[in-house]
Amino acid sequence: MALYSWYKSKRPGDNRTERCLAEDKAVVYSVEEGSGLENVPLIAQPVRNTSRPDMEKVTVPDRNGDQITLNLKAGRLWPMTMEHVADVCGFTARPDDVFLCSYPRSGTHWVSDLLVVLISNRLQLQTALKADAMLEYVGCDHLDTKPSPRVINTHLNYHLLPKDVFQKQCKIVFVYRNPKDVALSYYHFIKERKHYGYNGKFPAFLELFMEGKVPYGDWFEYMQEWNSVIEEGRPCQIHIMYYEQLKQHFLREMSRLCSFLDLTRSTEFLEEMEKLSSFDSFKRSVDAQFDNSALDEWKGAPQFIRTGVVGDWKNWFTVALNEEFDELYQRRMKGSCFNFSYETDFTESV
Known part of the structure; x- marks a missing residue:
């Protein structure tokens, strides 16, 4: 099993990928290997603990594999410089x-x-x-x-x-x-x-x-x-x-x-x-x-x-x-x- 902080998925019709913005919190899913869902493009790389109160550093890949480094807090993406x-x-x-x-x-x-x-x-x-x-x-x-x-x-x-x-x-x-x-x-x-x-x-x-x-x-x-x-x-x-x-x-x-x-x-x-x-x-x-x-x-x-x-x-x-x-x-x-x-x-x- 793999643990993901899931903000938004490109996969249509997947009811589990609820938008976190509605609740201002990260949503965590356990994804079974081999289900196909672990390969869905994610907004962030896997993280170990999404309940931490501080910022979580994440990388957001584009379709070519180039990545933007951002902060994730309460299901939202923030610039790296936002500390308050x-x-x-x-x-x-x-x-x-x-x-x-x-x-x-x-x-x-x-x-x-x-x-x-x-x-x-x-x-x-x-x-x-x-x-x-x-x-x-x-x-x-x-x-x-x-x-x-x-x-x-x-x-x-x-x-x-x-x-x-x-x-x-x-x-x-x-x-x-x-x-x-x-x-x-x-x-x-x-x-x-x-x-x-x-x-x-x-x-x-x-x-x-x-x-x-x-x-x-x-x-x-x-x-x-x-x-x-x-x-x-x-x-x-x-x-x-x-x-x-x-x-x-x-x-x-x-x-x-x-x-x-x-x-x-x-x-x-x-x-x-x-x-x-x-x-x-x-x-x-x-x-x-x-x-x-x-x-x-x-x-x-x-x-x-x-x-x-x-x-x-x-x-x-x-x-x-x-x-x-x-x-x-x-x-x-x-x-x-x-x-x-x-x-x-x-x-x-x-």
Whole structure:
């Protein structure tokens, strides 16, 4: 008999491979050798003890055998650098906190800097890394030292946000981006960081992304949950920002954000913000943040900001990959309230 921590199987019709996300815990199965199930592609290599409270280091193989090294905790995949995931439940919010929520590689760093500029009323990009105010990365004790008002960012799913965020009625800014560019950006991000140990090709990585076998898990489930939150009108203050619209209609989107935050900023101020946050200026700022980071693991790290353009996925998706992705999207996101654009120039739907 072999013991496996089983997050998700590609094998259709296997009722034993229940999704762990529903219960936030790992599911363990005893698999008989010779049953055929031991050869089902797993999200993680066999582990001895899935009940340990700490992180379990796992490797996630793609179809070619190239592996991503990740952490597994409570049935979820996390980046190797996340050490404070278990601390977030005890987070103490403040009423003037602003929470920035997004799936990875969706424009979080850019919008985080914009929020700081707006709230501080100073035309100066951050000198500290986004990670310095990332809930699950730095932990509660570190965030407690931050002066108010705080801009706190996270990639956690909605239902994993600390309860105190809702009890204190904190404002939440939710940012999303078209998933094809997200997948491509995630591929480069993971491949360029040594701690992931991944050297695979993009088509194989895209398959992992589509199956949710990446840090923070399934993009589709993440977006489905936010879709439910938005459509059901949950009792919280949420402002929705679409990355592509922010790129195309910066002044309009910043005006909307100001209204949500109860801020008054002049048109001239927002125009200067637009110049300040242009791609070249923003990339230089982020590069400087890495060079000056107090977080040792980020010093000398490869580029965090790649191109920031809309539609770069076209240079990487084959016709077959695009068709496969579109079919999955239509199936998983049917009836969604989200409207995505995959082009550089697009007409906004009403």
